[in-house]
Amino acid sequence: MSVPDELRQTDARRPRHPRRPSGDAQHVTLAPRLASVILTSALLCYLGITALNIAGTDLDPLPRTICLICLVVIFVLQLRHSRPGAERAPIAHKAASLTAQALLTYLPLMIFDSHWGAMAGFLSGSLLLLLPPRLAWPLYGTVGLSMLAPPAIEGRPLLDSLYLLQSTLLTGLVIYGLSRLSALVQQVHNTKNELARMAVTKERLRISRNLHDLLGYSLSAITLKTELIHRLVLTHPQRAKAEVEDVLALSRQSLADVRRVSRGLRDMSLQAELDSVSGLLKDTDVDVTTRVELDELAPEVDTVMAAVLREAITNLLRHSRAATCSIEAVQRDGRVRLVVGNDGVDPVYRDTSQHSGAGLDNLRMRLRSVSGRLVVEESDGTFLLIAEAPVSVERDHRGTAEEADLWETEEPTVLPQSGPAA
Structure with missing residues (x-):
């Protein structure tokens, strides 16, 4: 008999008493x-x-x-x-x-x-x-x-x-x-x-969003690296060994993330996520171009923008066959803008698992919490995700009219129209 079975039987034999409500x-x-x-x-x-x-x-x-x-x-x-x-x-x-x-x-x-x-x-x-x-x-x-x-x-x-x-x-x-x-x-x-009841529902939604945002990227990365190890284990054993170490590190981080969910979403760094996803995409044979112009961000804004980047790369790995990916993280006039695009939109190549489409809705909710916004564009085989937010949530988030016009008129990077990766 396994230990959980013994515990369940012991708990079943324990007399049940109705729980008395507290004084309040x-x-x-x-x-x-x-x-x-x-x-x-x-x-x-x-x-x-x-x-x-x-x-x-x-x-x-x-x-x-x-x-x-x-x-x-x-x-x-x-x-x-x-x-x-x-x-x-x-x-x-x-x-x-x-x-x-x-x-x-x-x-x-x-x-x-x-x-x-x-x-x-x-x-x-x-x-x-x-x-x-x-x-x-x-x-x-x-x-x-x-x-x-x-x-x-x-x-x-x-x-x-x-x-x-x-x-x-x-x-x-x-x-x-x-x-x-x-x-x-x-x-x-x-x-x-x-x-x-609303507090209970809100807590459930928070846990759901945190699990999705924290584990979606890690599990997708583990899956891709495992497939890469399967291909390399016979022909390039040393590189396969290095990939195994990366998988172990990702799995340990995923376990730590799950433990932190009960206390809320852990602090993340946009700069650290940029370095991490760039290396992962290169390992999966995706041509990555980056443009980073960042200063110090407020912790809550930094965490939200890092979560946006994670979800964008998770979607790229799970829902596309991208050959190229462009990432821009630019900070200017008290606002930070993240643009992630890829050329791998393929209606046939989709994740068919249940509840696979909640990530963008979660990100919109997170960006609204820091007075930000999310724009998603999909056309001609390309996918573009644009996230904007104020650098600090303590300032006037509405910004000036000149700032709004500046962000609206700036054109995001246009990705090359190459075919999907084989």
């Missing part, structure tokens, strides 16, 4: 529930105050029963109005529920007098929750002013009317505020979960 995770999960509980408790407290006021009167059992039924219906309606997204309900539904709540607010006043006045606060809060502000606030004030009438009709002092007006407006604001707060807590909770 529990707090985030309970927050929407707590907000909902606070809102419901506040509604029940207001309803309880009204029920106690009615219970303190000398009314018969039948009116008290009617009071309880009305309170239950108002509670259900208010929960419906206070739920998140209630304002997006159809207009007919909102009109029907608000009409029902208005009838349950004003009709019982004929039986319970001012003791029922607290229910007007529920109606004013529902108006604020369901209607547009320019309509809701005037109606909210109208409901509050309407509560001046019951105490006056009963012959009570003016202070009782003012108290009922103030309590109605305050209750409406409390219900409106708690309902909005509960909806906001739920929205923040949902947004946090969505951000977590």
Whole structure:
């Protein structure tokens, strides 16, 4: 039995326990529930105050029963109005529920007098929750002013009317505020979960891009050098031995790159990559011409441009039969420009492996991260890749109009129109 099999069996025998969420995770999960509980408790407290006021009167059992039924219906309606997204309900539904709540607010006043006045606060809060502000606030004030009438009709002092007006407006604001707060807590909770999912997706994409950019070039180089060793091993054993050492070095570097992926894309140097790819292309019988005019680049820009060069050469090795390749790396007026072209475009000679075409999309994303751009041109058997970026991402990346015109009018190197290599 192999060691991995033993580990898997040991892990299978280990008892499984559900993983408990951390304290922060529990707090985030309970927050929407707590907000909902606070809102419901506040509604029940207001309803309880009204029920106690009615219970303190000398009314018969039948009116008290009617009071309880009305309170239950108002509670259900208010929960419906206070739920998140209630304002997006159809207009007919909102009109029907608000009409029902208005009838349950004003009709019982004929039986319970001012003791029922607290229910007007529920109606004013529902108006604020369901209607547009320019309509809701005037109606909210109208409901509050309407509560001046019951105490006056009963012959009570003016202070009782003012108290009922103030309590109605305050209750409406409390219900409106708690309902909005509960909806906001739920929205923040949902947004946090969505951000977590996006972070996981972003991390997966980062690992995918890094593996592609780091290993695509190395594995393509290992494949070509292995084919070269296969041809040289009998006729030129010493050169084959040197190529084997290169393959070992590439494989070790690939292993180190995989280990670094978890920490992000390692820093790369455009100048170092230029030296590396030039030697590789010469080993594969590709005629290489280079033009390099580089000064110091910002580390992030240097890494991105090196990744662009790697991907361009990887595409050349995997998707073409190039006989010549031209590489330009020019730095001028605060910008760096990389141009890679070859003459080996061949529609028949393509890499048919799955997901073989994600490299250029990855490079466009990397260049956008440093305010750069990527242009790809393919015509008459030639392939041209142009990448531009500011030397430093800390400066104004837009550049001046003169700089943009200068880059646009400069012509890239034209490759000779030779046939594909045999």
